[in-house]
Amino acid sequence: MTFARCAPLLVLIGLLGCEPPAATPQPATEAANGGDPWGAMPTTVEPFYFTEFEEWVGKPLAGEELARLISRPVPDSFRNGRAFVMFYRSDCEHCHQMLETWFTESVPAATVAVEVPDTEPDAALPFPSTLVERRAFPKGPQYVISTPALFAIKDGVVTGFADDPEDVEAVEACLKSNAS
Numbered sequence: 001m002t003f004a005r006c007a008p009l010l011v012l013i014g015l016l017g018c019e020p021p022a023a024t025p026q027p028a029t030e031a032a033n034g035g036d037p038w039g040a041m042p043t044t045v046e047p048f049y050f051t052e053f054e055e056w057v058g059k060p061l062a063g064e065e066l067a068r069l070i071s072r073p074v075p076d077s078f079r080n081g082r083a084f085v086m087f088y089r090s091d092c093e094h095c096h097q098m099l100e101t102w103f104t105e106s107v108p109a110a111t112v113a114v115e116v117p118d119t120e121p122d123a124a125l126p127f128p129s130t131l132v133e134r135r136a137f138p139k140g141p142q143y144v145i146s147t148p149a150l151f152a153i154k155d156g157v158v159t160g161f162a163d164d165p166e167d168v169e170a171v172e173a174c175l176k177s178n179a180s
Contacts, residue, residue, distance in 0.1 A: 037062035037156065038074045050144035056151065056158045063092045070114050071135045079156050080110035082178045087149040088118045091123035095148040098165035100128045107131045108175055154178035
């Protein structure tokens, strides 16, 4: 994220009387994790998480700080083969629309929905798919991210991204981006 794009957020953080997040240690190396780029669940979290999801395409999912917060165990499909992961909020109508439209009758590969826990429990919608595994991010931090955020993964690398369930072409392109 460039300074120009995050400057308004930093101003808002300052107005709220909060400090911007401190620099975080880099993820442990694969060698230190026995060859597993995911390693153990981080033991500390930052006060804020924000990212540009479009920048994840072409990079290992395990190398993204936010992705490393996905509750364990991380599915093997995140390391090898095809997979999909979607960040969602339980009270987000667009998130549920994406799940209902693309992941209820069948899934093109192993699919995991990761709940962003900063929602109102009273506004939660029923989870629409029995075919999708569920995980969550830890409670506590503020997640300054847009949902839904759907990622295609192949052999651990993000191959596609879509964030609008009504943009059929973009979702289909994401779904096809990790095909053999």
